[in-house]
Amino acid sequence: MTYNFDEIIERRHTNSIKWTAYPEDVLPMWVADMDFAVPEPIRDALHQAIERGEFGYAFATRKTKQIVAERMQRLYGWSVDPDWVMETTGVVSGFNIAARAYCRPSDGALIQTPAYPMFYSIYKNMGLTQQTAPLSFANEGGVLHPQLDLDAFARSFHSNHARTRMFLLCHPYNPTGQVFSREELLRMAETCLQNDAMIISDEIHCELLLDDAKHIPTAALSPEIADRTVTLISPSKTFNIAGLFSAFAIIPNAEAREKFKEASEKMTGHPSSLGLIAAETAFSGACDDWLNELRLYLARNRNFVMEYLAENFPQAKYTHPAATYLHWIDFGEYVRMGQIVDSPFKFFLENAKVAVNDGKPFGAGYENFIRLNFGAPRALVEQGLSQMKRALMPARY
Numbered sequence: 178m179t180y181n182f183d184e185i186i187e188r189r190h191t192n193s194i195k196w197t198a199y200p201e202d203v204l205p206m207w208v209a210d211m212d213f214a215v216p217e218p219i220r221d222a223l224h225q226a227i228e229r230g231e232f233g234y235a236f237a238t239r240k241t242k243q244i245v246a247e248r249m250q251r252l253y254g255w256s257v258d259p260d261w262v263m264e265t266t267g268v269v270s271g272f273n274i275a276a277r278a279y280c281r282p283s284d285g286a287l288i289q290t291p292a293y294p295m296f297y298s299i300y301k302n303m304g305l306t307q308q309t310a311p312l313s314f315a316n317e318g319g320v321l322h323p324q325l326d327l328d329a330f331a332r333s334f335h336s337n338h339a340r341t342r343m344f345l346l347c348h349p350y351n352p353t354g355q356v357f358s359r360e361e362l363l364r365m366a367e368t369c370l371q372n373d374a375m376i377i378s379d380e381i382h383c384e385l386l387l388d389d390a391k392h393i394p395t396a397a398l399s400p401e402i403a404d405r406t407v408t409l410i411s412p413s414k415t416f417n418i419a420g421l422f423s424a425f426a427i428i429p430n431a432e433a434r435e436k437f438k439e440a441s442e443k444m445t446g447h448p449s450s451l452g453l454i455a456a457e458t459a460f461s462g463a464c465d466d467w468l469n470e471l472r473l474y475l476a477r478n479r480n481f482v483m484e485y486l487a488e489n490f491p492q493a494k495y496t497h498p499a500a501t502y503l504h505w506i507d508f509g510e511y512v513r514m515g516q517i518v519d520s521p522f523k524f525f526l527e528n529a530k531v532a533v534n535d536g537k538p539f540g541a542g543y544e545n546f547i548r549l550n551f552g553a554p555r556a557l558v559e560q561g562l563s564q565m566k567r568a569l570m571p572a573r574y
């Protein structure tokens with residue numbers, strides 16, 4: 178490997194949420210940022226900006242939008258007109274803007290569960306009616322395969338006495354790491370069109386593909402689907418620049434774009450100038466060698482975690498992520514056996530000194546799940562898992 182993903186960067190004495198939310202003796206394996214250094218071309222571009230010493234207000238220029246459009250063409254063969262691209266401060270603000278643009282209070286908005294917890298913010302922030310279509314899981318020797326139940330998906334439209342105005346799709350999927358197939362995407366998108374609902378496709382994880390996984394942008398399925406879709410992307414997860422807050426909404430339909438712009442202006446969000454510089458460099462292709470190696474490193478970490486779980490936590494069930502650096506793990510059997518008292522999240526925090534994400538905020542029924550972030554040097558991943566193992570089987574270690 179050309180790049181050193183094994184390097185451990187001391188982050189405790191920074192403002193990092195990941196490293197400062199818990200006491201110093203706790204190893205953080207929770208929030209979705211990685212413990213790797215940002216690729217050199219992005220750091221160089223930021224250094225140059227700092228050298229210039231100029232940090233005035235900034236917007237996405239024609240050049241920025243062209244870079245975004247060219248990346249969509251290069252990676253997915255999706256032809257994007259730069260005029261369709263709008264900047265947002267983040268993907269979470271992007272789907273909140275969409276909720277305001279396309280829904281009225283008490284309208285329905287559909288999500289699939291388990292859901293990235295911030296998806297629930299649209300209900301609280303916009304007063305929308307919650308509608309959920311749960312995924313189910315097939316268990317094959319401890320490995321959980323998420324299943325899309327298309328009939329249940331179709332039935333969830335207009336549930337809870339509200340008309341569904343938007344479907345907020347997570348693709349690739351946080352927390353399970355699954356990548357939807359063309360067929361699955363098509364069926365979901367067609368159901369949205371039949372029900373006259375907008376599709377807000379959160380594709381923030383689309384470049385974190387492991388092995389030979391392929392990403393298909395929802396809007397690239399057909400012009401009719403593109404016409405009803407807002408695609409939200411950002412280099413923040415892939416290139417580890419989440420704190421720079423720079424994201425983009427791609428909206429082919431002019432009227433939908435206008436509504437989004439209006440809602441965005443009302444919400445007064447503003448992009449960061451350094452974030453835009455980092456995003457331009459990230460999407461320019463200058464970091465793609467780094468990204469290719471990152472994917473290899475993450476795939477090896479994923480395999481390591483799965484082997485470790487199979488060997489040391491025989492009652493745990495876990496996903497096999499095809500994208501992201503997130504594992505979704507069910508410790509329910511240990512709770513039922515009485516080996517874990519209270520939630521697995523709390524158990525590992527208190528007894529292993531490892532902070533993972535609690536499954537509970539991802540949706541009802543996921544209280545015994547955790548989400549584990551393996552986007553870190555192998556030594557840290559190994560340390561966390563071994564502390565978790567010792568906590569669960571203290572008598573043997």
Ligand SMILES: Cc1ncc(COP(=O)(O)O)c(C=O)c1O
Nearest residue numbers: 209267268269270293351381424
């Ligand atoms: C699916 C998904 N969407 C959005 C975000 C956050 O996006 P942003 O930081 O750009 O608001 C995350 C972060 O983990 C995520 O997993």
